[in-house]
Amino acid sequence: SRAQLGFVISCVKNVMEQEGFSRQKRGYRNINDIEVNMSDPLFTKQWYLINTGQADGTPGLDLNVAEAWQLGYTGKGVTIAIMDDGIDYLHPDLASNYNADASYDFSSNDPFPFPRYTDDWFNSHGTRCAGEVSAAANNNICGVGVAYNSKVAGIRMLDQPFMTDIIEASSISHMPQIIDIYSASWGPTDDGKTVDGPRELTLQAMADGVNKGRGGKGSIYVWASGDGGSYDDCNCDGYASSMWTISINSAINDGRTALYDESCSSTLASTFSNGRKRNPEAGVATTDLYGNCTLRHSGTSAAAPEAAGVFALALEANPNLTWRDMQHLSVLTSKRNQLHDEVHQWRRNGVGLEFNHLFGYGVLDAGGMVKMAKEWKTVPERFHCVAGSIQEVHKIQSGNKLVLAITTEACQGKDNFVRYLEHVQTVVTVNASRRGDLNINMTSPMGTKSILLSRRPRDDDSKVGFDKWPFMTTHTWGEDPRGTWVLEVGFQGDEPQRGVLKEWTLMLHGTQSAPYIDQIVRDYQSKLAMSKKEELEEELDEAVERSLKSLLSKNN
Ligand SMILES: *[C@@H]1O[C@H](CO)[C@@H](O)[C@H](O)[C@H]1NC(C)=O
Ligand SMILES: *[C@@H]1O[C@H](CO)[C@@H](O)[C@H](O)[C@H]1NC(C)=O
Ligand SMILES: *[C@@H]1O[C@H](CO)[C@@H](O)[C@H](O)[C@H]1NC(C)=O
Ligand SMILES: *[C@@H]1O[C@H](CO)[C@@H](O)[C@H](O)[C@H]1NC(C)=O
Ligand SMILES: *[C@@H]1O[C@H](CO)[C@@H](O)[C@H](O)[C@H]1NC(C)=O
Ligand SMILES: [Ca+2]
Ligand SMILES: [Ca+2]
Ligand SMILES: [Ca+2]
Numbered sequence: 001s002r003a004q005l006g007f008v009i010s011c012v013k014n015v016m017e018q019e020g021f022s023r024q025k026r027g028y029r030n031i032n033d034i035e036v037n038m039s040d041p042l043f044t045k046q047w048y049l050i051n052t053g054q055a056d057g058t059p060g061l062d063l064n065v066a067e068a069w070q071l072g073y074t075g076k077g078v079t080i081a082i083m084d085d086g087i088d089y090l091h092p093d094l095a096s097n098y099n100a101d102a103s104y105d106f107s108s109n110d111p112f113p114f115p116r117y118t119d120d121w122f123n124s125h126g127t128r129c130a131g132e133v134s135a136a137a138n139n140n141i142c143g144v145g146v147a148y149n150s151k152v153a154g155i156r157m158l159d160q161p162f163m164t165d166i167i168e169a170s171s172i173s174h175m176p177q178i179i180d181i182y183s184a185s186w187g188p189t190d191d192g193k194t195v196d197g198p199r200e201l202t203l204q205a206m207a208d209g210v211n212k213g214r215g216g217k218g219s220i221y222v223w224a225s226g227d228g229g230s231y232d233d234c235n236c237d238g239y240a241s242s243m244w245t246i247s248i249n250s251a252i253n254d255g256r257t258a259l260y261d262e263s264c265s266s267t268l269a270s271t272f273s274n275g276r277k278r279n280p281e282a283g284v285a286t287t288d289l290y291g292n293c294t295l296r297h298s299g300t301s302a303a304a305p306e307a308a309g310v311f312a313l314a315l316e317a318n319p320n321l322t323w324r325d326m327q328h329l330s331v332l333t334s335k336r337n338q339l340h341d342e343v344h345q346w347r348r349n350g351v352g353l354e355f356n357h358l359f360g361y362g363v364l365d366a367g368g369m370v371k372m373a374k375e376w377k378t379v380p381e382r383f384h385c386v387a388g389s390i391q392e393v394h395k396i397q398s399g400n401k402l403v404l405a406i407t408t409e410a411c412q413g414k415d416n417f418v419r420y421l422e423h424v425q426t427v428v429t430v431n432a433s434r435r436g437d438l439n440i441n442m443t444s445p446m447g448t449k450s451i452l453l454s455r456r457p458r459d460d461d462s463k464v465g466f467d468k469w470p471f472m473t474t475h476t477w478g479e480d481p482r483g484t485w486v487l488e489v490g491f492q493g494d495e496p497q498r499g500v501l502k503e504w505t506l507m508l509h510g511t512q513s514a515p516y517i518d519q520i521v522r523d524y525q526s527k528l529a530m531s532k533k534e535e536l537e538e539e540l541d542e543a544v545e546r547s548l549k550s551l552l553s554k555n556n
Helices: 001-016 064-070 121-136 165-172 201-214 300-315 322-331 366-375 517-555
Strands: 077-085 151-156 181-184 220-224 247-251 271-272 284-287 293-297 346-348 352-358 382-390 394-397 404-409 420-432 436-442 449-453 466-473 485-491 498-511
Touching: 064 300, 064 366, 077 121, 121 151, 121 284, 121 293, 121 300, 165 181, 165 201, 181 300, 201 220, 220 300, 247 322, 247 466, 271 300, 300 322, 300 366, 322 366, 322 420, 352 466, 382 394, 382 404, 394 404, 394 485, 404 466, 404 498, 420 436, 420 449, 420 485, 436 466, 436 517
Parallel strands: 077 151, 077 181, 181 220, 220 247, 247 271
Antiparallel strands: 284 293, 346 352, 382 498, 394 498, 404 485, 420 466, 420 498, 436 449, 436 485
16 A cells, blocks of 8 residues: 555646655665675675565564664674584684584584584584574675674584483583573474473473573573474474473564464564575575585574574673573564464453464564663562362363363462463363364463464374373463463364363463563553554555545546
């Protein structure tokens, strides 16, 4: 309608004296207005850093790193570990930022996480991820990392015949006083039928990481949501859905979902992967094996390291940030921007925060994040409350969904009262004649619905079901949990199914005192103000359009 309006105006100009005015596409930024000048040959192709519409993308749809860089934040003093198939640390665009002391090879137990050679360059993943975070700037080589003055460590741990609990645990607890951020682009098989998560040692290592890492401020674990597409649900991936990880999904360069994106209520925010169009330059430009560069990195694998880079910028702005502060900052400063999910609406939760089932709270905004990080006050102590537990056998049948309710005071009057929510976990034990046809929704007392489990058409398990599986939602962030929570369990699919729910336990995690009431009010008010402003602008446009149309019809 904006393009049409421009057309109408230019027609009118010929008819009568009418002052012309320009309309700019929202979010449009001219690369010449951004004072970032890098000599790196791939820099202008890194649309996820500064999107001016390269490769058929949508201008302005980017991580807004330019603003963070201009404020002076480039990742200095922050170390990010890439837990993957190794890093080509001899690469001229990585060598100067490589932290050898913090690196290790758990696949072959030596201090040198160099990728194993194969003819098809299969083990290029870690090197590509490392470049997204820490590729050096202004050196005429490849592109520029999100946090181009940060240090990157290689943790090689994916390249052995079998994964073991001890390799995972060792990796995520490697040098937790030196490594600030761990980036993981792996997890249980994305085949749409696996339900799996961290085992005992890895769980313990994660708990230790967030409690003791970084001098007690907590290791930051960044996790790719998964590449299983609409057939999978990342709440069935216990790494992505963990409260201790920040789970990151991806958008393509025009704001739509990528075909491999999985949706789930535990995703916190999004970054970018490749374009859907077959434009060879729509991929993620970064470093590649053996000193090469590539334009073709992709997947939610590409998304997680971008987030790790943004978090490095925030940590430089404020090294005091805890692992929870980082999640709060992500919730508050991520933007809907021009992200578009054809399946799930954008909605506002009970405190006005806008979220989407696939993108979480939206795309990370590095500029917004460093500015808020700088002023940030550590969030108050976290409490855990078992809001209620139903441990009776309830039958579920196709066409007759089970609806259960837990009414809770959220431990009010006790030491562990939770008044302001962070994460909510719903622990469920359920079996079904076809697990993949199960779907579970939960609605909070403030009316926010989370889809805890979507249909997974490929999952035909009829034996195991979910055994005390913790489904997690981030959608109720900031809400008051007191009141009635409603769980709906049903079947979707072609064949009639039956099942039995044996347990629903509702766990609330959050603070007693208002975490950042000033920030949240300010944020909500500015969002409101902005949406009003846009409404006003739209009204104005419509009024202009109407009067011009009527003028035109009179003159014809
Ligand atoms: C960017 O840097 C290049 C090489 O140093 C220089 O030729 C060019 O004029 C610079 N452009 C701007 C806009 O500063
Ligand atoms: C990678 O780099 C090497 C050496 O610089 C070069 O010979 C080779 O052609 C490059 N390969 C690709 C696929 O770009
Ligand atoms: C970090 O914490 C220290 C000690 O509490 C404090 O002196 C310093 O101002 C804090 N820095 C920021 C950026 O908040
Ligand atoms: C589910 O569990 C109930 C009770 O333990 C059992 O009777 C039923 O056969 C199970 N159903 C399936 C599909 O496993
Ligand atoms: C859960 O919500 C989805 C999306 O609104 C809906 O399609 C589905 O029928 C709901 N399932 C249950 C069991 O209520
Ligand atoms: Ca090695
Ligand atoms: Ca470079
Ligand atoms: Ca998955």
